[in-house]
Amino acid sequence: xxxxxxxxxxxxxxxxxxxxxxxxxxxxxxxxxxxxxxxxxxxxxxxxxxxxxxxxxxxxxxxxxxxxxxxxxxxxxxxxxxxxxxxxxxxxxxxxxxxxxxxxxxxxxxxxxxxxxxxxxxxxxxxxxxxxxxxxxxxxxxxxxxxxxxxxxxxxxxxxxxxxxxxxxxxxxxxxxxxxxxxxxxxxxxxxxxxxxxxxxxxxxxxxxxxxxxxxxxxxxxxxxxxxxxxxxxxxxxxxxxxxxxxxxxxxxxxxxxxxxxxxxxxxxxxxxxxxxxxxxxxxxxxxxxxxxxxxxxxxxxxxxxxxxxxxxxxxxxxxxxxxxxxxxxxxxxxxxxxxxxxxxxxxxxxxxxxxxxxxxxxxxxxxxxxxxxxxxxxxxxxxxxxxxxxxxxxxxxxxxxxxxxxxxxxxxxxxxxxxxxxxxxxxxxxxxxxxxxxxxxxxxxxxxxxxxxxxxxxxxxxxxxxxxxxxxxxxxxxxxxxxxxxxxxxxxxxxxxxxxxxxxxxxxxxxxxxxxxxxxxxxxxxxxxxxxxxxxxxxxxxxxxxxxxxxxxxxxxxxxxxxxxxxxxxxxxxxxxxxxxxxxxxxxxxxxxxxxxxxxxxxxxxxxxxxxxxxxxxxxxxxxxxxxxxxxxxxxxxxxxxxxxxxxxxxxxxxxxxxxxxxxxxxxxxxxxxxxxxxxxxxxxxxxxxxxxxxxxxxxxxxxxxxxxxxxxxxxxxxxxxxxxxxxxxxxxxxxx
Numbered sequence: 243x244x245x246x247x248x249x250x251x252x253x254x255x256x257x258x259x260x261x262x263x264x265x266x267x268x269x270x271x272x273x274x275x276x277x278x279x280x281x282x283x284x285x286x287x288x289x290x291x292x293x294x295x296x297x298x299x300x301x302x303x304x305x306x307x308x309x310x311x312x313x314x315x316x317x318x319x320x321x322x323x324x325x326x327x328x329x330x331x332x333x334x335x336x337x338x339x340x341x342x343x344x345x346x347x348x349x350x351x352x353x354x355x356x357x358x359x360x361x362x363x364x365x366x367x368x369x370x371x372x373x374x375x376x377x378x379x380x381x382x383x384x385x386x387x388x389x390x391x392x393x394x395x396x397x398x399x400x401x402x403x404x405x406x407x408x409x410x411x412x413x414x415x416x417x418x419x420x421x422x423x424x425x426x427x428x429x430x431x432x433x434x435x436x437x438x439x440x441x442x443x444x445x446x447x448x449x450x451x452x453x454x455x456x457x458x459x460x461x462x463x464x465x466x467x468x469x470x471x472x473x474x475x476x477x478x479x480x481x482x483x484x485x486x487x488x489x490x491x492x493x494x495x496x497x498x499x500x501x502x503x504x505x506x507x508x509x510x511x512x513x514x515x516x517x518x519x520x521x522x523x524x525x526x527x528x529x530x531x532x533x534x535x536x537x538x539x540x541x542x543x544x545x546x547x548x549x550x551x552x553x554x555x556x557x558x559x560x561x562x563x564x565x566x567x568x569x570x571x572x573x574x575x576x577x578x579x580x581x582x583x584x585x586x587x588x589x590x591x592x593x594x595x596x597x598x599x600x601x602x603x604x605x606x607x608x609x610x611x612x613x614x615x616x617x618x619x620x621x622x623x624x625x626x627x628x629x630x631x632x633x634x635x636x637x638x639x640x641x642x643x644x645x646x647x648x649x650x651x652x653x654x655x656x657x658x659x660x661x662x663x664x665x666x667x668x669x670x671x672x673x674x675x676x677x678x679x680x681x682x683x684x685x686x687x688x689x690x691x692x693x694x695x696x697x698x699x700x701x702x703x704x705x706x707x708x709x710x711x712x713x714x715x716x717x718x719x720x721x722x723x724x725x726x727x728x729x730x731x732x733x734x735x736x737x738x739x740x741x742x743x744x745x746x747x748x749x750x751x752x753x754x755x756x757x758x759x760x761x762x763x764x765x766x767x768x769x770x771x772x773x774x775x776x777x778x779x780x781x782x783x784x785x786x787x788x789x790x791x792x793x794x795x796x797x798x799x800x801x802x803x804x805x806x807x808x809x810x811x812x813x814x815x816x817x818x819x820x821x822x823x824x825x826x827x828x829x830x831x832x833x834x835x836x837x838x839x840x841x842x843x844x845x846x847x848x849x850x851x852x853x854x855x856x857x858x859x860x861x862x863x864x865x866x867x868x869x870x871x872x873x874x875x876x877x878x879x880x881x882x883x884x885x886x887x888x889x890x891x892x893x894x895x896x897x898x899x900x901x902x903x904x905x906x907x908x909x910x911x912x913x914x915x916x917x918x919x920x921x922x923x924x925x926x927x928x929x930x931x932x933x934x935x936x937x938x939x940x941x942x943x944x945x946x947x948x949x950x951x952x953x954x955x956x957x958x959x960x961x962x963x964x965x966x967x968x969x970x971x972x973x974x975x976x977x978x979x980x
Contacts, residue, residue, distance in 0.1 A: 248711045252672040253277065257284050261634040263617075263669030265602070265661050267641055269710055271679025274639040278598050279309065281637055283316045285596060286336045287329050290634070294342035297594045299351060299613075301601040306346045309600065314340055344594070348609050349569050352576040356567075359586055363575045366565040377568045378954070381421060384557035385414050391556075399549055406542060407487025417550050424554060425574050425608055428547045433540040441534035442489035445496055448526050449474045452518060455511050465504035467523065470495050490538060493531050498523070573608040580615035581624050588621045595635060602640030603657055610656045614663060627659070630667045638664075642705030654705065675711050682712035684722035726750060740783035744790035747776060751972060752794045771797050775973040787974055788919060797971040800919065806951070809923045811907060814839050815898065816952055819945045821859065822886050828857035831882075839905060840878045846871045859883065881905075894941040895931035 247253065249272075256266060256277045268274035282298065285291050298313070300306040317340070321333035336343075344351060353371055360367045372380055389410045392400060403410060420428075453471045456464075464472065474495045481488050503523065508515035561567065567575070580587045597617060599605070605613075610626070617631035642657055661671055677685050689709040696707035728742045752758075754769045776787050784800055791798045806812065814837050820830035835842045835857075849871055850857070850864065859882040863875050881904065888897040902908050902924060911920040927948075934944050 247676045247713070249672075249674050249676050252674055255670070255672060256281050259670075260285055260288065260290055263631050263633060263636045263664045263667050264638070265664050265669070265671045266637075266639040266674060267671060267708070268639060268674035269641055269677060269708060270644065271677040271710075272674040273676075273678055274641070274674060275309065275312070275600055277674065278600055278637065278639050279312050279316050282313055282598055283320050283333075286317065286332055287320055287324070289328070289332050291596050293336040293339050295593065295595040296598070297344040297351065297596070298346075298598040299348050299600065300346065301604055303347060303350075305600065310340075310345045313343070313345065348605075348612070349572050352572040352612065353567075355576050355590060356572065356579065359579065359583075362583055362586065363579050365562065365567070365575065369565040369567055371572065372561075372566050372568050374569075376566075379950075380561065380566070380568070381418055381557070382414075384560055385417055385553060387560070388553040388556050399545060402545065405485075405487060407485075407490055408546075413546060413550060416546070417553050420550055420554055421557070421568070422570055424558070424570060425577070428551060430544045430547055431540075432544060433537065435541040436534065436537045438486055438489035438493065438534055438538060439483070441530045442483050442492050444530050445493055445526065446478060446483065448522075448530075449478070449496070452522070455508065455514050455518070457508060457511070461507045463507070465507045466498055466502040467518070468507060470498060470502070490535070493535055496526070496531050497535060498527070573606075573612065577608055577611045577615070577626075580612060581626070584621050584624075587615055587618075591616055591618075591621060597636055599636075599638045600640075601644075602638040602660075603642055603644055604640075605656060605660075607656050610660050614660070619667070630663055631669070633668060636664065636669075643708070673708060675708055676713050677710040678713045680710070680712070681714050681722045682716040685710040685712040687723045724750075736783070737786070740786045741790075744783070744787040747787065748790035748794050748796060751791070752796055755796070770970060771972045772970045775975070778974075778976050781976045784974060784976065791972055791974070792918065797918070798974050799971045801973065801975040806923055806926060809920070810838065811911065811920060811924055812927060812948065813837075813952060815901070815927070816945070816948050818882070818885065818901070819889075819941070819948070822882060822889060823942060823945060825858060825860055825886075831857045831859060834882075835875070835878060839907075840874070842871075842874060842878075846874070850875065889941045893935050894939070894944045895928050895935055897941060898931060899928055 252266070256264065257280055260281070266274055266277060268277070278298070282296060285296065286293060298306075298309060300309055314337070317333055317337050321330055321337065324330045324333060344354065349371070356363065356365060356369070357367070360369060392410075400410070449471055452467075453475055456468055456471060460468065460472070474492060477488075477492060477495070483489050483492065503515055503519035505512045505515050505519070508518075558571075561571065580590070594616060597613060599613065613636065614626045614629040614631065617635040618626075618629035619632045620629070623629050638660070640657065642654065664671070680688070693707045693709065696704065726743070726746045728739065728746060731738050731742065751771070751774050754774075755771060757768070778784055778787065788798055788800060814834075817830060817834040817837050818839065821834045824830060832847060834840060835847060836844070849867055859879040861879075863872050863879060865872070867875070884904065885897070885901055888900050891897075892900065908921055908924055911924060930947075931944055934947060939947070
């Protein structure tokens with residue numbers, strides 16, 4: 243007998259009510275993507291639309307590939323089961339022309355629209371899109387060029403910034419964030435400047451009085467307030483308060499957030515420290531420091547905002563002249579095209595008659611604007627907030643609770659505004675709450691744990707709680723939730739806590755795999771490493787958990803750490819390539835010789851200089867050196883000459899693979915601690931090099947990219963292990979990545 247689902251009516255409506263706009267709110271594991279694909283197939287089967295007039299928008303390229311495969315499979319299954327000849331014809335034609343159906347990300351969709359009509363928005367027909375890495379490089383180059391132009395023009399605002407104690411470099415982060423919101427005008431009011439001398443004097447008096455309670459000698463690890471006071475006293479002794487920039491700097495030193503005072507660091511004056519923490523510090527912050535800094539920031543904001551907006555405009559002109567667009571450009575220019583060109587909008591509406599959007603909760607205002615323009619029943623309306631979608635033209639699936647609000651501008655209000663537009667068009671909002679993913683016991687635990695949490699928040703700013711309805715049976719165990727606790731660790735040392743926690747989790751997983759009932763409550767169930775995932779709140783301790791798994795011989799893969807740039811092997815490889823790239827510069831060569839891949843000591847390097855040797859691998863090794871030192875340096879120089887030859891005669895990836903093979907680095911990496919991760923990272927580097935080769939890069943350009951990977955903290959690439967991508971390893975990642 244078929245199981246009756248609590249949301250069966252909604253699922254039926256998704257597949258049958260095809261001429262009505264629907265917003266489907268579905269929890270995790272509720273089958274929302276399955277419902278979306280099913281509706282797409284029904285639109286084809288019933289002859290309501292040809293496949294080339296359908297567009298499905300996904301959040302990632304990976305999701306797009308998976309959706310295309312599922313759509314194709316569903317079309318074939320429905321065609322096989324269909325008995326009506328007309329329906330089979332509709333389905334067969336869709337299968338044959340499935341490549342004409344757009345399934346992809348919103349950014350790629352916008353690029354397709356703009357390439358169709360580039361001149362209307364002032365773009366060259368052959369424009370290209372920058373990836374995230376290219377955009378970061380472009381932003382830095384544009385900012386540097388703009389600042390240099392301002393200095394060349396003797397812009398008086400630069401002197402003003404100097405008087406405020408600002409360096410233009412401090413504005414780069416504002417410029418970078420502003421570049422993601424170019425469609426939003428900055429707003430400000432003119433606020434008269436307020437002198438900082440009086441609040442700075444009060445802060446100085448408080449600093450002097452409070453500093454008297456700092457233990458002498460200072461503790462080995464002072465808390466944040468003690469550090470601020472020490473820095474403030476040093477600053478006052480050396481600089482004083484005779485300028486506005488100095489006054490501002492002193493106040494900013496004390497602009498501390500919560501947790502600045504650790505009582506035990508003030509021993510034997512813990513009682514006074516508690517008074518400072520609970521009364522004195524909050525009083526000086528709320529009464530003096532923050533009001534003064536807030537007023538000062540308001541007074542300088544108009545000047546800074548105008549300066550940054552000029553840089554944004556210069557950057558836009560620079561990009562458009564070069565024919566390169568950022569992801570933000572794609573959205574802004576598409577929205578502009580649709581808003582300002584009603585005839586073109588009508589043409590696109592005819593071409594894409596039904597839009598299906600997955601993960602709609604992550605849609606930002608610009609994306610919502612584009613969707614409503616393309617589905618509007620009146621193409622003449624220029625304000626997207628007044629657009630109502632044509633019946634049946636829009637199908638959205640998402641879950642407010644799964645939205646990463648503020649990430650890439652996802653906005654709870656946008657989700658709700660579009661929901662209202664759908665209601666006004668005669669559409670419905672449907673809820674899918676049956677979880678096909680989790681055991682019944684786990685659904686019950688989730689409902690009990692999270693419903694009270696949601697109730698504490700204002701519903702205007704927080705999605706409402708929707709309980710999960712279980713589809714699967716309760717499972718073989720009384721509870722699907724097990725708590726692994728650890729004893730209290732002195733000082734709440736995060737490193738020690740993570741190490742202890744990692745050990746317990748690794749032992750639990752190992753016992754579950756080995757079916758050891760004495761350790762794991764789940765030992766009766768056959769398990770493999772691929773059945774487990776470890777989530778950490780941050781990326782800082784991922785390696786600790788990886789080491790614990792490695793210690794027990796449990797295979798794992800890491801995602802979300804973004805720490806390939808910290809790989810020792812990457813640093814060693816860069817040192818070697820730098821030595822070859824600049825053979826007459828002794829600094830990178832000495833770094834390579836002292837590094838792990840050669841391992842010469844300072845005494846041996848000193849001997850080279852003492853015997854009139856030169857650090858140039860193309861030259862000769864001094865014959866007067868001790869024989870063992872001469873042999874080691876000779877081997878290193880010989881290898882560098884081979885590397886130079888390989889780099890000149892082979893593609894970069896082949897040359898570097900030869901380097902790793904010659905040194906035995908791959909084999910060595912696998913037997914070292916974290917060997918799977920180290921070897922996986924080397925394979926990751928080779929894959930990157932092959933990708934860069936396809937763009938026509940030579941080895942020097944690849945070296946520069948590797949240097950940027952090492953030096954730029956914003957350049958994040960995931961680590962790999964030898965098991966990455968396999969379903970036979972424990973998956974280890976931070977919560978955001980999951």
